[in-house]
Amino acid sequence: MGVLGKKLRGGDGGSVFFDCPGCGWRHRVTVGDGPGPRWGYNGNPDAPTFTPSVLVTYDGPDAD
Numbered sequence: 001m002g003v004l005g006k007k008l009r010g011g012d013g014g015s016v017f018f019d020c021p022g023c024g025w026r027h028r029v030t031v032g033d034g035p036g037p038r039w040g041y042n043g044n045p046d047a048p049t050f051t052p053s054v055l056v057t058y059d060g061p062d063a064d
Ligand SMILES: [Zn+2]
Pocket: 020, 021, 022, 023, 024, 025, 027, 056
């Protein structure tokens, strides 16, 4: 995973990862064009905003 900014690291296939300030686990969201669900992203890896909001209903980190 490469460091994109203060808050995000990048993965494969448009995945980005952030350490969640709510639960402390690492979450993955997919942004940009591609298969599967995609979030809107403001393009700022230091202060990212995703739309719609990210709702996580399980415990534990997302895989790389
Ligand atoms: Zn969380």
